Amino acid sequence: DTEVTQTPKHLVMGMTNKKSLKCEQHMGHRAMYWYKQKAKKPPELMFVYSYEKLSINESVPSRFSPECPNSSLLNLHLHALQPEDSALYLCASSHPGLAGGPYQETQYFGPGTRLLVL
Amino acid sequence: SQQGEEDPQALSIQEGENATMNCSYKTSINNLQWYRQNSGRGLVHLILIRSNEREKHSGRLRVTLDTSKKSSSLLITASRAADTASYFCATDARTGTYKYIFGTGTRLKVLA
Numbered sequence: 001d002t003e004v005t006q007t008p009k010h011l012v013m014g015m016t017n018k019k020s021l022k023c024e025q026h027m028g029h030r031a032m033y034w035y036k037q038k039a040k041k042p043p044e045l046m047f048v049y050s051y052e053k054l055s056i057n058e059s060v061p062s063r064f065s066p067e068c069p070n071s072s073l074l075n076l077h078l079h080a081l082q083p084e085d086s087a088l089y090l091c092a093s094s095h096p097g098l099a100g101g102p103y104q105e106t107q108y109f110g111p112g113t114r115l116l117v118l
Numbered sequence: 119s120q121q122g123e124e125d126p127q128a129l130s131i132q133e134g135e136n137a138t139m140n141c142s143y144k145t146s147i148n149n150l151q152w153y154r155q156n157s158g159r160g161l162v163h164l165i166l167i168r169s170n171e172r173e174k175h176s177g178r179l180r181v182t183l184d185t186s187k188k189s190s191s192l193l194i195t196a197s198r199a200a201d202t203a204s205y206f207c208a209t210d211a212r213t214g215t216y217k218y219i220f221g222t223g224t225r226l227k228v229l230a
Contacts, residue, residue, distance in 0.1 A: 004160070006160075040223075040225075041222075041223075042122075042206055042220035042221060042222055042223050043161070043206075043220050044220075045217070045218050045219075088158065090160055090161070092161075103148070103149075103210035103218045104148060104149060104210065106151070106163045106166055107151075107161075107163065108163065109153075109160035109161040109162070109163075110160050111159055111160040112158075112159065112160050114158070
């Protein structure tokens with residue numbers, strides 16, 4: 001199984017809502033990632049979890065709150081988002097890598113959640 | 119400018135032709151990876167090339183890496199309509215700490 005699944009596929013939320021994005025993989029990967037991608041732009045790394053611990057936060061606003069409840073699941077909790085947060089949110093997983101870190105490894109991406117903030 | 123810049127930004131070719139896209143980067147890297155993204159979908163990993171490698175092949179794909187010029191190229195031979203997608207390079211840029219940065223991407227359109 002080389003699949004990363006993400007739910008929901010689409011999400012529309014108001015600026016006062018609280019919602020969560022979910023990502024799951026069963027490849028035994030111990031590194032998981034959240035990316036944000038605006039239209040016609042490259043993905044931008046938001047968070048990296050390694051062995052279920054947050055290892056990298058790329059200065060993401062606190063209205064985005066990641067959580068890694070176990071080695072297969074990754075959540076992104078959303079609260080008080082702004083319209084400019086509308087984007088495609090991608091989850092990825094990989095082996096954690098050795099001394100060079102997770103970026104030495106192939107990342108497997110999910111199909112993404114398309115988020116619209118009204 | 120960005121760590122990974124790709125050119126051309128957009129490329130339109132006929133089916134059967136070869137497509138070449140280039141990626142340039144600024145800092146030292148350990149590896150460079152190429153990904154494909156179909157419209158509005160997740161990314162699919164194509165090839166990983168390490169800094170001590172110069173060329174790799176996978177099916178109709180050929181990737182080269184020139185660390186002296188800080189550049190890489192992706193060649194797709196005998197293109198098919200199904201190759202229509204955006205192609206991104208990604209590097210583990212050493213900027214004090216490691217950062218994973220995607221290039222700006224090349225939008226390829228293969229006409230049947």
